[in-house]
Amino acid sequence: MTAAATPWTVVVGLLCGAAGCGGSSSPGAQFCQSWAAAFCQKLYACTPADQRGADFLGGSSQTQCTSIWTHACADPPPQGVTFDVNCSGGRHVNTAAKTACLNELSTISCDTFNSPTYASVCNQVCAGASQSGGTGGADGGGGGPTDPGSFCQALNKKACALAFQCTPLSSMDSTFTAIYGSSLSECQGSKVSALCQDATCMPSYDPVAGKSCVDIFSLYSCADIANNLPADCTLACPIAGNGSPDGGVDAAGGTGGVGGGGTGGTGPGPNLILNGDFSQDITYWGITLDAGSVGNSGVTNGELCVTLGAYTTVTIGWPKDLSKVFSLRTGVTYQLSYQAQTTMGLAQFEAQVGQGVPPYAQIDFMTTADVPGSQLLSFAHTFSITTPEPQGGFAFNIISGPASPTTVCMAHISLVALN
DSSP states (O other): OOOOOOGGGHHHHHOBOOOOOOSTTOHHHHHHHHHHHHHHHHHHHHSOGGGOOTTOTTTTSHHHHHHHHHHHHHSOOOTTOOOSSOOOTTOOOOHHHHHHHHHHHHHSOHHHHTOTTOOOGGGGTTTOOOTTSSSOGGGTTTTSOOSHHHHHHHHHHHHHHHHHHHSOGGGOOHHHHHHHOSSHHHIIIIIHHHHHTTEEEESOOOHHHHHHHHHHHTTOOGGGTTSOOOHHHHHHOSEEEEOOTTOOOOSTTOTTOTTSOOGGGOOOOOOSSTTTTOTTTTTTOEEEEEESOEEEEEEETTEEEEEEOTTOEEEEEEOSSGGGOEEEOTTOOEEEEEEEEESBOEEEEEEEEEEOSTTOOOEEEEEOOOOOBSSOEEEEEEEOOSSOEEEEEEEEEEEEOSSSSEEEEEEEEEEEEOO
């Protein structure tokens, strides 16, 4: 089972994972001052003097208002209290979201600002997702992507632009072109089209959050590749997938999920991947470096973690002991599930079930749709096969992006028969 570059990873290949901002320069505090001043200016402009009663949020003057909200944003909130916009504790400042936030406050109408459905993009500047699932206000996200396919297209076309804008020519090697193509037009054309042809979102796609996600991501520049994807991207499409040829559900909690009835009303069988929980450390698992560099690797707190250099290709495969291969049968529905996280964006993250011994020719199931985040995310897929697999194995084929180092962790890897 070998690595194969795929275009779904165009987006995450350019975006770094959870990078803290920290430090005495405190970009969070700087943003809080700008935001509070803009917020209070809009608050006073949109609240007539005769309506500034005891419950008015702006204090006795615009200057006092700015001071109050600067502290609310920059200081740790009291225990049990939360603020939508809070950048305390060295939280990372998403510069693209910051630009969108300040532009929003300077341009929105008072009707929108005072609307009870108004959800500000400012909530996302310091990695907080908007509680209402986007910045669409009362307009329902008009003008944004209306379905998973158009959402996938919008994100990845922008990511293609970032790839060619931000990657030095000297780094546009065969690995780069395999992922992004040889030109921007190829990346935004055939690669994105193939990637997004059968795009799905589970449990559903939220177009309001999708519009917010795309609006912020469209502002990203090369300086923003250290940012996570905007928080509303996850709200828009909690688990991204692709419609699989065998009709399996390519998302968490897929058909007949663990604990569900499965086909035929029986419970799931035993885990075919021995030591999938890493309770026996790295036993039965192998790490193969195909290109680039690998740093530390090992099991910590039940997670197998591998640290990769820039543009590193690695296969994390099971079983290292070829006598432990499993067999798969036709007419059976199988469920593959696991958890994964990464500190930086990846150019490829592929999970594959297939022939577990050389020449690794038969592929029984493969997905590149899962996008690990900065915290452990759960993924599950169901599939069936048309050709028996007498010597099955499993592998993650991973390619890191331009950021280095990148640490990728996997946990709770399971393959079970549902019937």
